[in-house]
Amino acid sequence: MTDVTEKKLSIFERYLSLWVALCIGGGIFLGKAAPGVATVLNDFSIYQVSIPIAVCLFFMMYPIMVKIDFAQVLKSAKTPKPVLLTLFINWAIKPFTMFAISYFFLGYLFRDFLPGTEVLVNGEEVELWRSYIAGTILLGIAPCTAMVLMWSHLAKGNGGLTLVMVAINSLMMLFLYGPLGTVLLNVNAMPVPWETMLFSVSIYVALPLISGYFSRQLIIKHKGMDWFNEKFLHWLTPVSILALLMTLVLLFSFKGKVIVSNPLTILWIAIPLLVQTVFIFTLGYFVMSRLFKLSYQDAAPVSLIGASNHFEVAIATAVILFGLSSGAALATVVGVLIEVPLMLMLVALCKRTSYLFQR
Numbered sequence: 001m002t003d004v005t006e007k008k009l010s011i012f013e014r015y016l017s018l019w020v021a022l023c024i025g026g027g028i029f030l031g032k033a034a035p036g037v038a039t040v041l042n043d044f045s046i047y048q049v050s051i052p053i054a055v056c057l058f059f060m061m062y063p064i065m066v067k068i069d070f071a072q073v074l075k076s077a078k079t080p081k082p083v084l085l086t087l088f089i090n091w092a093i094k095p096f097t098m099f100a101i102s103y104f105f106l107g108y109l110f111r112d113f114l115p116g117t118e119v120l121v122n123g124e125e126v127e128l129w130r131s132y133i134a135g136t137i138l139l140g141i142a143p144c145t146a147m148v149l150m151w152s153h154l155a156k157g158n159g160g161l162t163l164v165m166v167a168i169n170s171l172m173m174l175f176l177y178g179p180l181g182t183v184l185l186n187v188n189a190m191p192v193p194w195e196t197m198l199f200s201v202s203i204y205v206a207l208p209l210i211s212g213y214f215s216r217q218l219i220i221k222h223k224g225m226d227w228f229n230e231k232f233l234h235w236l237t238p239v240s241i242l243a244l245l246m247t248l249v250l251l252f253s254f255k256g257k258v259i260v261s262n263p264l265t266i267l268w269i270a271i272p273l274l275v276q277t278v279f280i281f282t283l284g285y286f287v288m289s290r291l292f293k294l295s296y297q298d299a300a301p302v303s304l305i306g307a308s309n310h311f312e313v314a315i316a317t318a319v320i321l322f323g324l325s326s327g328a329a330l331a332t333v334v335g336v337l338i339e340v341p342l343m344l345m346l347v348a349l350c351k352r353t354s355y356l357f358q359r
Contacts, residue, residue, distance in 0.1 A: 027252025065212030098140025135331025144308035157300035281307035296357035
């Protein structure tokens with residue numbers, strides 16, 4: 001019998017959508033009041049990588065990676081069915097449905113509402129709607145490896161299995177994120193240098209992954225697992241979100257003019273992201289999990305991982321590929337804006353429908 005006591009979200013996680021909204025306002029204000037500040041910070045770069053942004057993005061990723069116990073991956077052989085199912089949803093279905101849905105809405109249905117072009121960091125000019133689609137693609141190929149641990153806990157899912165799937169997805173991203181991103185972005189007629197994509201994945205996934213793994217081993221060895229869980233992670237939890245929020249202030253200081261001149265842009269981008277999330281969750285939870293006769297404790301995390309996105313990696317990749325002021329970067333931020341309230345609603349739906357599954 002599962003414990004009825006629920007772990008509470010931290011104030012940062014509980015009100016993440018509010019903080020993002022405040023960052024949007026603060027970024028727009030900064031862009032109008034002191035337009036040169038963000039520009040100067042972004043110009044402080046090496047190989048088109050902004051040093052301040054790179055620091056912020058690393059601290060987004062490190063707290064997530066250091067929580068992962070990769071020894072748990074070996075236990076996945078005991079429960080291969082849910083692991084294989086979540087990999088199939090995340091890598092064989094989700095990237096392509098995200099592309100199709102976003103292209104239908106942003107490239108066809110809402111295309112007339114998204115006029116204009118922009119110049120990317122490589123000097124090439126593209127239509128804004130293509131740039132927004134690029135951002136949704138980067139979200140679609142990045143399965144969540146962070147807050148999904150919280151979503152699974154709140155839904156009373158299998159915590160051990162969730163950790164295994166998070167670890168495996170983190171490793172899969174190293175090999176599949178670059179190739180999938182390159183293929184789908186090229187289909188969208190967006191210029192994607194392979195070297196840049198590989199570099200971005202290496203910097204924003206591999207580096208924090210390696211740092212997290214080795215620092216985790218050292219801390220546990222010298223301070224113990226209890227200190228690591230109760231002290232170190234407690235201090236580290238807000239770091240990732242604070243780094244994200246600092247990045248968003250800079251991001252929206254660049255995009256403020258676009259948003260003010262066309263405030264419905266956020267809505268147009270949010271609609272396909274919302275449709276995609278609900279579609280993938282429905283497919284994973286109500287269709288495939290029941291088809292494969294998973295228990296509720298396994299079905300919930302399988303479906304929640306598929307529905308949620310690793311927006312930190314998506315934002316990082318959009319920034320390095322297309323620039324801090326690009327429409328692609330803006331689209332990834334819209335993913336942050338809608339994810340927390342939407343995922344909390346899906347968690348509640350899981351708990352209300354748990355009777356549909358075997359225990």
